[in-house]
Each structure stands twice: as C-alpha cells, then as structure tokens.
Amino acid sequence: MNDGAPHDDGPHRAAPRGGAPDGAPLLSVRDLRVTLRGRGRSTVPAVRGLSFDVHPGEVVALVGESGAGKSLTARAVLGLAPYGAAVTGSVLLGGRELVGAPPSVLRSVRGRRMSLVPQDALTVLSPVHTVGGQIARAVRSVRGTGRAQTWQRAVDALDRVGIPDAARRAHAYPHEFSGGMRQRAVVAMATVNRPDVVFADEPTTALDPVMQARVLELLCGLREETGTAVVLITHDLGVVGGHADRVVVVYAGRHVESGPVDRVLTDPRAPYTAGLLAALPPRDAADRRLPAIAGAPPSPGSLPGGCSFAPRCPLAEARCRADEPAPVVAGEPGRLVSCHRWRDLPDPASSLFAVAP
C-alpha cells in the first residue's frame, strides 16, 4: 500500500551497498502503519502512514515526543512488531519487500543487513557471559567463520567502539564494564556484522553528556568506516544537529516534517517542529525560561479529528480540526511538511510559542 506521498530524497554518500542501485535508497519505507490491539476488540493506530528513505551511509534522525511511535516504527521495519500488531505498507530493503515476508527471511535480514540498538540497550547484555563471548555469538549467528577468527572479529568490534585494551576486556563480564562501556559494547554487537542499516533507539539517554557525545560520534562515524547507514531515534532535536544528514519529525504516529537537518533546524516549516526547536535550551542561558508547547500529545487510542497537533497548535483553524494534512513538498526539493498552514508561519517560527509561565 502506498499513500502516494512525495518521496523524501536524500543524499547518498557512501559506495552503494546492500543491493541498492547507485543513487537508489537502501531502505524505502512507504505508508507504514502499525495497529496495536486495544482493550476488547478495539484497535490502536500507533504508526499511521510513515514514509521515509535511508540512503547508503546516511544518518537519518526520527524525532518526536514520547509515544510518537518511533520505537514501533523501528521494530516494524525489523520485523519485530509486538505480538498481535498489524503491520501494513511497504518496507523495501535493497528492493526486497519485508512487510509480510516469512519469519525466516526477516531472521536472515536482522543482524546481517539491519540491526537494532534497542532503547533498553543495557539490558541486552547477559550478566553470565563475557562481553566478547556475546559479541562472538552475534558473529556466529550470521557467519560460519572459525573460532579464532570469530573471536578476533568480536575484539575488533570492541576496539572500533573505543574499548581500551579490547583483547583483554573482551574476556570481562558486563558488570566489570562502566555504563558507558556497556553501551558501547551493545553498539559493537549491533555493528559487528557490518549491517547496511543500524537503528539506534535513544542510544544515549542513560549516559552523561560527555559519553552521549562519544556514543553519537561513534555511531555516526560508522558510515565513514563501514558505510553503514544509521537511523537515529530520539526525542531530543538538540542531538540531531551535527550528527544526522536528514531528519523526520513524527507526531502521534504521523509524519510532520522532513528534510535536510540544517534546513529543518534553522527554518522549520511545521509549527510542531518550531515548538520543539523553541524548547531547546540555548547554550548561553542557563536560567532563562524556555517556551514550551502547551498540552501533551494525544494517546493513539484517542486521537482528535483532523491534524493531531491542532489542539496544541497556535495556528490551528477550522480545516486543521477537520482534515488530516498529507505530506506536501515544502518550497524546496527534499523537504516535506504535513501542515495546512505551513506557509503562514511567522518569522521567526519560534515566536509562535510563548514562554511557559
């Protein structure tokens, strides 16, 4: 199924890999919908028609508040949607359709072609096996290499993510690693088989700011080293600049705005993006009050009619409450916005949002 939304073209920086012809997206997600089971016989539309592309070696950020459907999107793309969820739309990886593909195909893709650094990454590591042993098992799951070579791959992966003295540390247990080292070990595990795309779901939330920056640099640096593309999932638009090439802003399971990160961050087209940007703390003002978007996102079980952001949007008018906007090209190639009033944003767009009382 395809909603006919304009495609969100992005750059392609690395050599083509993963079966994508030159210039074609490696991963193409179209009209992805994830519908969960609600109470009784009800259904809950948690992801509602998301479309985005990932090109080889590209870093794409999926940004939105808690509950926007970011994690479910990643899980659905990887064939890991929760039990009972209905997934429709299209997920093409190197031209191969994954929605509806048999579990054996999805298993062969995971780890080898696509991998996930999950939100609760620190629980991924088993406390009773060495870190190197767990990474070696991930290698064995996709390759039939010999024991010594497999172990060496695990050590190299730990070395690549900056674990000092990796050959020795590979024999350590997770509790012998600091939180930051464990987080890096999980990144090593997700990247050891050099997948085409890594989904990194809030990979830095448990870390201090210095370690956050290191892990992001590490993940996003993978494209230079291995050509791996990264889908960076975050609620923090602040971490996106400097790390991602393109950003897809999501609200209540729907596309809000997408485009090159430098353009979206400096000149947002959607009121919601403007609100997220207005709420970012400036570097110079520790004590200054920041504007906040009034209200909270709707729960997917009780969405308002029309645009889901309308109840919180200072620009909302009657048509916003009646019709859900579809993505349209927003004045520049490669930029899409799903907002009836994108042409009416003030300059600066952040002035739409007042300082919180």
Ligand SMILES: Nc1ncnc2c1ncn2[C@@H]1O[C@H](COP(=O)(O)OP(=O)(O)OP(=O)(O)O)[C@@H](O)[C@H]1O
């Ligand atoms: N297994 C599940 N069963 C029921 N509801 C779920 C399940 N997983 C997610 N949801 C619901 O689907 C919606 C989207 O969840 P999701 O975890 O994708 O959001 P998110 O944008 O990743 O948020 P966060 O940043 O907090 O992780 C939320 O309302 C959530 O409560």
